[in-house]
Amino acid sequence: MNSPNRLQRSLIRQYIFFFITIALIAAISLFVLNALIMDYFMEAAGPVKMEAGVIGSSPTAVTGMDSTQHEKIFYGMALKTLLLFLALFAITVYVFGRWTASRLTTPLRSIADGIRSIARGHYHERLHFRASYELAQIQDDFNDMAARLERMEREKRELAESKQRMLIDISHDLKTPMTTIQGYIEAMEVGLVDSEERRQKILRLISDKASLMSELIDGIFELSKLDSPDYPFAVEASDITEFTREIAAEYYEVFEEQKFHFHYDIPDSEIIVPFNATWLYRAVSNILTNAIQYNPPGTVVELKLAATGRGVEIHITDDGIGIPDVLKEKVFDAFVRGDQARKSDGGTGLGLAIAKQVAEKHGGNIRLITNGHTKFILFLPNEL
Numbered sequence: 001m002n003s004p005n006r007l008q009r010s011l012i013r014q015y016i017f018f019f020i021t022i023a024l025i026a027a028i029s030l031f032v033l034n035a036l037i038m039d040y041f042m043e044a045a046g047p048v049k050m051e052a053g054v055i056g057s058s059p060t061a062v063t064g065m066d067s068t069q070h071e072k073i074f075y076g077m078a079l080k081t082l083l084l085f086l087a088l089f090a091i092t093v094y095v096f097g098r099w100t101a102s103r104l105t106t107p108l109r110s111i112a113d114g115i116r117s118i119a120r121g122h123y124h125e126r127l128h129f130r131a132s133y134e135l136a137q138i139q140d141d142f143n144d145m146a147a148r149l150e151r152m153e154r155e156k157r158e159l160a161e162s163k164q165r166m167l168i169d170i171s172h173d174l175k176t177p178m179t180t181i182q183g184y185i186e187a188m189e190v191g192l193v194d195s196e197e198r199r200q201k202i203l204r205l206i207s208d209k210a211s212l213m214s215e216l217i218d219g220i221f222e223l224s225k226l227d228s229p230d231y232p233f234a235v236e237a238s239d240i241t242e243f244t245r246e247i248a249a250e251y252y253e254v255f256e257e258q259k260f261h262f263h264y265d266i267p268d269s270e271i272i273v274p275f276n277a278t279w280l281y282r283a284v285s286n287i288l289t290n291a292i293q294y295n296p297p298g299t300v301v302e303l304k305l306a307a308t309g310r311g312v313e314i315h316i317t318d319d320g321i322g323i324p325d326v327l328k329e330k331v332f333d334a335f336v337r338g339d340q341a342r343k344s345d346g347g348t349g350l351g352l353a354i355a356k357q358v359a360e361k362h363g364g365n366i367r368l369i370t371n372g373h374t375k376f377i378l379f380l381p382n383e384l
Helices: 006-044 067-119 133-189 196-227 240-257 277-294 351-361
Strands: 046-049 055-058 236-239 261-265 272-275 300-307 311-318 365-370 374-381
Touching (some): 006 067, 067 133, 133 196, 196 351, 236 240, 240 261, 240 272, 240 277, 277 311, 277 374, 351 365
Parallel strands (some): 261 300
Antiparallel strands (some): 236 272, 300 311, 365 374
């Protein structure tokens, strides 16, 4: 739909007003000239005796003045009238120019200045002026564009900082177990391990560190795949209630062994939604594993599946130690851990970042709610 051409109508109205004003000035000038001429001849006229004996007045009765003098006086009056007309015309042009500038030139100058500011990278600049519909639309579109550019620039900066931080974290998390493994191997080489029991213990520690490194590398690889827009992410419409029951059955004994209290709430009826079973299992298991890793024995953990109008929600709740306030805003960032420490035995710090990417690949989202309990809600839509 075409927007109303209010700018054109506004300019037409202004020009009509201008020409009407000029016509009025011309009419006033002619009126003044006529009044001057009439006054002159009325003052210059003398009494004249007519043939019929009637005393009257006549412009031709002016004595002592010839036609040349009359012309000079007339031209003088015309010159005064012309000067009056030019003065009024100049005032009108000035007022009209200022008015037009305030309605058109000033907004255009503001737009040009704003464009130059954006070209210099000053994305915080905004336009603020009052104008006709079309120029106001340009102002709104410009401000929207500037806001998007500012947001993109901020996200670009945050992404660069995140990548830099990620590289530092990766180097730290790989170096720490590597240093530990290297130290144990050197101790065995120089003969500091003098018993078979201690040797077996060191070998188990080396194996654990190597497993952690392998898990970290796998996590980085998985996160990079999910972060790539070209990675094929196939989904299939399946019964998510059965899927959730299988996860609950698998983790039930794990929670029992760790002295946790595990509850689940899963509907009996089928709920068909499109999802990728492999990646969704990874997302849910990451959250359940975090609940075990960062909470003490006796913690109550609940797995719940709930249907909503737009899809389904998977709730994972625990009443454990909670998440520190400083981590709530960045808990889904890579290499963020609940203990706030960069420890080699504290997990990879990639679990929730992977869960977030999985949810978004499904067209859904994941959010954290802390109200005395720690609750993660993973939403999957009915349609991808």
